[in-house]
Amino acid sequence: MRPGDSRAPWTPPVNVVLVGCGAVARSYYAPALAQLLAGGWVGAVRLFDLSPARATKVAALLPAGAVAPSWEAVLEGREELAIVASPPVAHAEQVRALLEHGMHVLCEKPFAPDRAAAESLVDLARERGLLCAVGMVRRFSRSACLLRQLLSEECPTRLVWHEGSPFHWPVDSPAYFAPEAGNRLLWDIGSHVVDLLIWWLGVPHELACRDDAMGGAATNCLLELAWPDGCSGEVRLSREYDFAGGLVVERPSGVLACRDVAEADVLRASHEPAAPDFEQRIPGSPAPAGRTFLDCLELQLQNVLGAVRGVAPLWAPAEDVVEGVGALATVEAGSRLLESPWLSRRELDSARALRAGACEVASC
Amino acid sequence: MLRVAVIGANGFVGSRLVEQWHLEERADVVPVVRRPGAAAAVLRFGLDCRVADALDERVLARALAGCDAVVHAGAGPRTFVTQSPACVVRAAAKAGAHTVVYLSSMAVHGWQARPGTDEATPLPRRHPVSYNRWKVRGERALSSACRDTGTRFVILRPGIVYGPRSQWIGGFARAVLEGSAYVVAGGRGACNAIYVDNLVHAVGLALEREGAAGEAFLVADDDAVTWRMLYEPVCRALGRSWDAVADLAPRAPRPTPGERLLALTDDPAARVMLDRVPRALRKPVRRVAVRRFAEESPPDAPRRPTLETSILQTCGYRFPTAKARRLLGFAPPVAFDEACRRTVAWLDFAGYPVAGAARGPA
Numbered sequence: 001m002r003p004g005d006s007r008a009p010w011t012p013p014v015n016v017v018l019v020g021c022g023a024v025a026r027s028y029y030a031p032a033l034a035q036l037l038a039g040g041w042v043g044a045v046r047l048f049d050l051s052p053a054r055a056t057k058v059a060a061l062l063p064a065g066a067v068a069p070s071w072e073a074v075l076e077g078r079e080e081l082a083i084v085a086s087p088p089v090a091h092a093e094q095v096r097a098l099l100e101h102g103m104h105v106l107c108e109k110p111f112a113p114d115r116a117a118a119e120s121l122v123d124l125a126r127e128r129g130l131l132c133a134v135g136m137v138r139r140f141s142r143s144a145c146l147l148r149q150l151l152s153e154e155c156p157t158r159l160v161w162h163e164g165s166p167f168h169w170p171v172d173s174p175a176y177f178a179p180e181a182g183n184r185l186l187w188d189i190g191s192h193v194v195d196l197l198i199w200w201l202g203v204p205h206e207l208a209c210r211d212d213a214m215g216g217a218a219t220n221c222l223l224e225l226a227w228p229d230g231c232s233g234e235v236r237l238s239r240e241y242d243f244a245g246g247l248v249v250e251r252p253s254g255v256l257a258c259r260d261v262a263e264a265d266v267l268r269a270s271h272e273p274a275a276p277d278f279e280q281r282i283p284g285s286p287a288p289a290g291r292t293f294l295d296c297l298e299l300q301l302q303n304v305l306g307a308v309r310g311v312a313p314l315w316a317p318a319e320d321v322v323e324g325v326g327a328l329a330t331v332e333a334g335s336r337l338l339e340s341p342w343l344s345r346r347e348l349d350s351a352r353a354l355r356a357g358a359c360e361v362a363s364c
Numbered sequence: 365m366l367r368v369a370v371i372g373a374n375g376f377v378g379s380r381l382v383e384q385w386h387l388e389e390r391a392d393v394v395p396v397v398r399r400p401g402a403a404a405a406v407l408r409f410g411l412d413c414r415v416a417d418a419l420d421e422r423v424l425a426r427a428l429a430g431c432d433a434v435v436h437a438g439a440g441p442r443t444f445v446t447q448s449p450a451c452v453v454r455a456a457a458k459a460g461a462h463t464v465v466y467l468s469s470m471a472v473h474g475w476q477a478r479p480g481t482d483e484a485t486p487l488p489r490r491h492p493v494s495y496n497r498w499k500v501r502g503e504r505a506l507s508s509a510c511r512d513t514g515t516r517f518v519i520l521r522p523g524i525v526y527g528p529r530s531q532w533i534g535g536f537a538r539a540v541l542e543g544s545a546y547v548v549a550g551g552r553g554a555c556n557a558i559y560v561d562n563l564v565h566a567v568g569l570a571l572e573r574e575g576a577a578g579e580a581f582l583v584a585d586d587d588a589v590t591w592r593m594l595y596e597p598v599c600r601a602l603g604r605s606w607d608a609v610a611d612l613a614p615r616a617p618r619p620t621p622g623e624r625l626l627a628l629t630d631d632p633a634a635r636v637m638l639d640r641v642p643r644a645l646r647k648p649v650r651r652v653a654v655r656r657f658a659e660e661s662p663p664d665a666p667r668r669p670t671l672e673t674s675i676l677q678t679c680g681y682r683f684p685t686a687k688a689r690r691l692l693g694f695a696p697p698v699a700f701d702e703a704c705r706r707t708v709a710w711l712d713f714a715g716y717p718v719a720g721a722a723r724g725p726a
Contacts, residue, residue, distance in 0.1 A: 164715075167401050169401055171400045174407060212408050217404075217410075219407075219408045238714075241714040241715050341713055342713075
């Protein structure tokens with residue numbers, strides 16, 4: 001059963017406001033919300049974007065989607081749940097304002113720029129008795145849930161995770177890659193990877209980062225991790241290369257591999273599925289954990305809607321993500337140059353100098 | 365410092381040119397890409413990247429504003445290859461850039477060129493591989509636009525460009541890993557290879573040397589490299605034996621009727637005609653075409669190389685680079701062994717499973 005095919009097991013439907021109508025809203029949230037509207041999970045949907053034209057375009061994808069005329073109109077609205085899918089730099093401020101105005105929030109990752117900001121938002125939600133969830137959509141995948149179980153049964157000794165592809169996201173301008181936006185590769189893809197690793201194995205006691213930004217935005221990134229129980233790991237992220245390898249986990253009893261945690265099976269070294277009968281219930285949804293990205297997104301929304309109605313606990317609450325946010329902020333600040341091994345000596349010297357210069361500017 | 369726009373800055377040669385010239389402070393580089401997302405790789409340097417389609421003269425002229433010279437390293441389908449060179453020249457002239465360096469290809473001479481062929485040899489009009497024909501048309505349109513606008517131009521005709529980010533290398537490595545890699549006639553044909561840094565070096569000379577204006581230059585490495593010499597280090601790096609690479613027999617150097625039919629879909633005029641075929645007839649036409657293909661390649665038929673690969677890998681002629689040496693002072697700075705070392709290092713960086721012994725120091 002696909003999550004989108006199900007009817008809401010409770011009434012009344014939840015009214016939602018979608019904040020930010022860029023590519024994520026257009027490509028993912030609008031189709032998912034349309035499904036949930038049809039299934040009675042969601043009632044009215046309003047949309048807000050700094051560009052009313054963009055909001056109108058996304059509204060057209062939803063039956064009776066209305067556009068909020070201003071940010072103030074969003075804050076004064078009667079929706080119970082706000083979904084924040086705006087540019088990352090605006091997340092923390094918008095989440096704070098929405099919580100202060102009494103709305104439950106589901107925020108796209110990263111929901112805060114550092115640990116302190118993340119903790120203060122979690123505290124605020126707790127004080128107000130509101131829900132604050134983060135879009136860690138991969139936690140809703142069958143493979144992520146299965147790996148969590150398998151790795152809790154037997155500690156891994158080593159894991160290698162390669163994830164990346166040439167950048168195809170429909171950005172509006174090269175300003176998306178402005179160095180002021182920080183290491184977006186780390187925060188975009190790395191957020192998911194680090195969140196899952198912490199979910200499965202706990203917080204690593206060593207975490208180091210190298211990236212290839214030389215006065216601009218990183219295209220390639222390498223994370224090296226170690227856990228107190230002896231497991232070590234390497235995560236390679238790229239916006240330039242097709243990394244088909246996915247995740248490979250070594251355990252004393254054998255290797256597990258998963259090409260794509262959101263969409264592919266977990267396999268043993270024999271290439272057979274690791275646990276064909278495994279099924280994970282997601283609280284609030286009649287469907288089990290997903291096998292496609294879109295299923296996972298719908299499951300996440302059903303879980304949050306169920307939590308708003310008080311019938312399910314959050315599967316990815318913000319307090320679970322605080323450690324990951326803290327880890328990413330720390331490694332980003334201490335990241336060193338990931339050197340390109342095909343450069344000449346002269347180029348390498350220049351690359352190091354550019355990197356050092358960029359770090360000085362950043363610390364100023 | 366010269367301000368140089370690089371069209372196709374996200375491509376294989378363009379991205380290396382941007383990287384090297386920026387890091388070596390050889391020029392103030394302005395990357396030009398077709399869509400904003402394509403800027404991802406070059407923007408790790410925080411450069412002033414501009415977005416323009418090389419077929420849109422007005423937008424491109426705006427993107428080239430303030431540039432002294434333009435390097436056209438863009439690649440694309442037929443329309444792009446044939447029309448963008450002239451469009452780039454006109455846009456450069458409008459923007460006030462004084463020089464255009466165009467990266468053409470040795471392919472304009474055909475890979476079955478007669479011994480003695482050089483830059484002075486008239487380019488053949490007919491080529492069995494469409495890309496070669498398009499490149500000839502692109503060169504001609506560029507020269508004509510330069511004469512009309514009074515723009516200084518230099519055409520470089522590199523052979524097989526290899527190195528970090530090369531499809532020749534990455535594509536072959538993928539094929540090795542999938543077990544589908546092959547060479548034709550033992551890979552003994554002349555590869556006419558040029559390491560990407562050596563090509564970038566030639567581009568720099570083309571911009572600088574006065575005597576280069578209005579000329580075309582064949583450029584290749586000093587080393588006489590065969591296809592096997594190019595590909596064997598890739599196999600070794602991946603821990604595979606050369607025996608894992610199939611050795612296929614060459615095929616007749618002309619397209620089959622099926623390949624001709626497929627090539628039609630790239631022809632704008634034929635496309636217009638095809639689009640006029642009533643929808644109801646398209647399925648039966650496709651069925652006939654598929655049957656025709658099936659007749660050509662029965663399931664038990666021996667494996668056959670693509671036409672282009674067969675022609676490329678049976679090339680018996682090493683194109684001369686004497687003119688480039690004489691007028692440009694071209695001497696490739698990176699030797700083949702070092703080029704292979706850097707290329708394998710890139711394979712490792714790009715996530716290919718390079719075997720332990722082939723990995724460099726961390």
